Amino acid sequence: MQPTTHKLQWLVVIVCLFWPVDGLATQAHAGIEGVWVHQFAHVFFLFSMGLLIFWLRQAELVKLPGWRYIQYAALFFILWNLDAILVHLLDEQILAVTVNTIGPWHIRINAAAGRDWLATVYYLAKLDHLLCVPAMVCLMLGLRHMLQENRRSQSDGRLR
Amino acid sequence: MVTVSSFPIWFVDVVGSVLMIVFTFVSLGYCLELKKNEPTDIIIINYLLWVCVALAVFAISRSAGHLLKQIFLLSGHQALWTATQPFSGAINTFTFIVVASVTLFFERTWAIYGTILKDRQALQTAHEELIYLNQNLEGLVEERTEALAISEQKYRRIFEVSRDMILVTRTDGRILNINPAGKQLCGLSTASDSAIEGQLFQNYLSGPDDWKNINQHIENRGFISSEEFDLLLEDGSHRRVLLSGSLAKTPSEEGETIHFLVKDIEQRRLMQKQMAQADKLASIGELSSGIAHEINNPLGIILGYTQLLLRGEDPQSDRYNDLKTIEKHVRSCKAIVEDLLNFARTSHPHKEQIDIHAVITDVVHFVRHHSNLENIQIETALAPKLPSVLMDEKKIKQVLINLLMNAIHAVGRSGTIRIATGTNTAANRITVEVADTGHGIAKENLPRIFDPFFTTKPTGEGTGLGLSVSYGIIKGHGGHIIVKSEPDQGAAFTLSLPVSPAIAER
Numbered sequence: 261m262q263p264t265t266h267k268l269q270w271l272v273v274i275v276c277l278f279w280p281v282d283g284l285a286t287q288a289h290a291g292i293e294g295v296w297v298h299q300f301a302h303v304f305f306l307f308s309m310g311l312l313i314f315w316l317r318q319a320e321l322v323k324l325p326g327w328r329y330i331q332y333a334a335l336f337f338i339l340w341n342l343d344a345i346l347v348h349l350l351d352e353q354i355l356a357v358t359v360n361t362i363g364p365w366h367i368r369i370n371a372a373a374g375r376d377w378l379a380t381v382y383y384l385a386k387l388d389h390l391l392c393v394p395a396m397v398c399l400m401l402g403l404r405h406m407l408q409e410n411r412r413s414q415s416d417g418r419l420r
Numbered sequence: 421m422v423t424v425s426s427f428p429i430w431f432v433d434v435v436g437s438v439l440m441i442v443f444t445f446v447s448l449g450y451c452l453e454l455k456k457n458e459p460t461d462i463i464i465i466n467y468l469l470w471v472c473v474a475l476a477v478f479a480i481s482r483s484a485g486h487l488l489k490q491i492f493l494l495s496g497h498q499a500l501w502t503a504t505q506p507f508s509g510a511i512n513t514f515t516f517i518v519v520a521s522v523t524l525f526f527e528r529t530w531a532i533y534g535t536i537l538k539d540r541q542a543l544q545t546a547h548e549e550l551i552y553l554n555q556n557l558e559g560l561v562e563e564r565t566e567a568l569a570i571s572e573q574k575y576r577r578i579f580e581v582s583r584d585m586i587l588v589t590r591t592d593g594r595i596l597n598i599n600p601a602g603k604q605l606c607g608l609s610t611a612s613d614s615a616i617e618g619q620l621f622q623n624y625l626s627g628p629d630d631w632k633n634i635n636q637h638i639e640n641r642g643f644i645s646s647e648e649f650d651l652l653l654e655d656g657s658h659r660r661v662l663l664s665g666s667l668a669k670t671p672s673e674e675g676e677t678i679h680f681l682v683k684d685i686e687q688r689r690l691m692q693k694q695m696a697q698a699d700k701l702a703s704i705g706e707l708s709s710g711i712a713h714e715i716n717n718p719l720g721i722i723l724g725y726t727q728l729l730l731r732g733e734d735p736q737s738d739r740y741n742d743l744k745t746i747e748k749h750v751r752s753c754k755a756i757v758e759d760l761l762n763f764a765r766t767s768h769p770h771k772e773q774i775d776i777h778a779v780i781t782d783v784v785h786f787v788r789h790h791s792n793l794e795n796i797q798i799e800t801a802l803a804p805k806l807p808s809v810l811m812d813e814k815k816i817k818q819v820l821i822n823l824l825m826n827a828i829h830a831v832g833r834s835g836t837i838r839i840a841t842g843t844n845t846a847a848n849r850i851t852v853e854v855a856d857t858g859h860g861i862a863k864e865n866l867p868r869i870f871d872p873f874f875t876t877k878p879t880g881e882g883t884g885l886g887l888s889v890s891y892g893i894i895k896g897h898g899g900h901i902i903v904k905s906e907p908d909q910g911a912a913f914t915l916s917l918p919v920s921p922a923i924a925e926r
Binding site for chain 1: 421422423424425426427428429430432433435436437439440443444446447450451453454457468471472475479506509510512513514516517519520521523524526527530
């Protein structure tokens with residue numbers, strides 16, 4: 261390194277250290293940022309489930325019933341994540357839908373620009389447990405198969 | 421704007437939340453049991469356990485949150501839900517990230533784990549092999565030693581019993597090892613191994629450049645294959661051999677070595693020469709026979725007319741003498757023609773059972789009376805109980821006379837001529853050898869001595885048909901005539917005649 265360049269670098273460091281400006285080291289986190297983080301987490305979850313399906317198929321593990329169920333679980337989790345992303349997007353991010361309670365068991369869904377179809381989609385998407393519960397069921401069935409297989413092989417081993 | 425019942429949402433939310441908690445905990449239970457039962461696939465089980473734990477936390481956080489939400493909303497505690505909601509959401513977010521992260525790392529960890537398992541298997545196999553070797557080392561060494569001994573014995577036997585020379589030399593030609601056949605060929609049968617080792621193989625090659633040529637071949641190609649050379653034997657004679665050799669690829673403790681295989685082809689070469697000689701003589705015989713037949717008839721006519729003219733002439737007249745000269749020369753010509761026909765074997769011999777010893781005695785007696793043998797000894801060594809042979813007595817006598825006259829001529833003023841007979845029971849033949857102590861036959865003349873009209877005598881002393889006629893006669897009897905001679909060491913002609921089967925059986 262040339263001596264002149266070296267001196268310049270030191271100069272920049274000194275100026276940066278002693279120049280009087282506002283402190284910007286800590287960023288504030290408020291409002292919509294939490295929703296964005298939550299949405300990113302959903303995308304990350306979705307992406308990881310996609311990769312899991314890819315790896316299971318590449319390793320040909322899906323030929324085993326236990327892993328096949330886990331593959332289905334991953335697929336349901338992907339659908340559930342898409343569903344959840346859509347719901348969060350509509351009612352928390354772009355505020356395309358608002359919901360008012362108009363009675364003990366009735367709600368009114370207001371879609372922007374009077375799009376009733378969007379209100380219907382939102383209503384159906386709110387039933388997200390119809391996707392995450394099957395995902396958990398598939399995961400449970402997969403693990404049960406693995407356990408049964410494990411028990412069978414252990415009993416075979418003992419018989420031998 | 422759509423107004424709908426909130427019951428389905430509420431029902432699915434509440435029931436779904438309860439089911440999520442139940443299923444995640446059942447899954448977690450399965451995972452824990454799997455971990456307990458399956459310690460070998462710990463990576464997979466750990467992954468599934470992490471996923472289940474994260475999902476369980478998610479389920480509790482989310483489902484409990486949803487349930488609380490319903491409770492708080494129905495009981496009118498909106499503020500409580502507002503305070504609780506961020507915790508539930510944050511935990512949910514965190515659990516998603518945990519599940520996703522664990523899944524992402526799972527594949528990589530799994531691949532590494534696979535490699536570790538493979539390495540562990542390889543180590544296990546190596547360990548088992550080592551244990552096996554450790555436990556059976558003594559037996560294995562013994563087995564291997566035995567196999568090596570058998571192999572060594574096998575190859576040593578090939579080396580020892582080979583009829584061809586097997587020779588190992590250094591690249592400079594120093595002999596390291598030579599088999600018994602090689603020692604015999606080089607005349608080293610009686611020499612000790614230490615005396616042979618260190619001798620140069622090139623000393624046994626007759627040509628001065630032979631070793632250089634062999635070395636050049638081996639340097640260029642790494643081997644030499646079936647090249648003919650002459651070996652120089654201890655007695656100074658040469659022997660034609662077929663030599664193959666190659667450079668040993670793995671140098672031994674003696675350095676780089678060359679392995680040779682040397683095959684004696686002297687007999688084969690002699691046989692080939694004899695066959696070539698026989699072919700040549702057969703061709704000449706055919707030619708001679710054709711010419712003789714063509715000349716014989718005109719000569720007969722000339723002789724007839726000459727004799728007719730002689731009858732009417734006065735014996736004292738010059739014309740009578742001229743005619744007599746013509747008659748004499750025509751008779752010479754006819755004799756030559758007859759010899760040629762004998763050589764060509766056109767006339768069939770009149771064979772009968774004859775005692776060869778009686779024939780030899782007659783011939784020796786005849787020669788002694790008709791030649792000047794003052795200082796020439798004729799010795800006979802006749803084998804006892806020689807079987808009689810089917811032959812034409814007159815023609816065999818002619819052969820013996822020819823051979824004896826040649827021998828007398830070769831011996832000159834003084835010397836010895838020896839006639840020996842013998843039997844070769846293996847070949848079912850009798851042999852008659854006529855050997856002299858004369859000047860021998862020059863090497864360059866040996867291949868030509870049976871050629872018609874070939875003679876070393878001065879012009880006018882011989883027609884050069886004696887040996888040709890003898891050759892033809894012996895061949896006509898189904899026999900062979902061979903000659904051995906060295907200049908100034910005499911010559912030996914050996915007749916080999918077949919014994920007739922009936923006689924042989926007797």
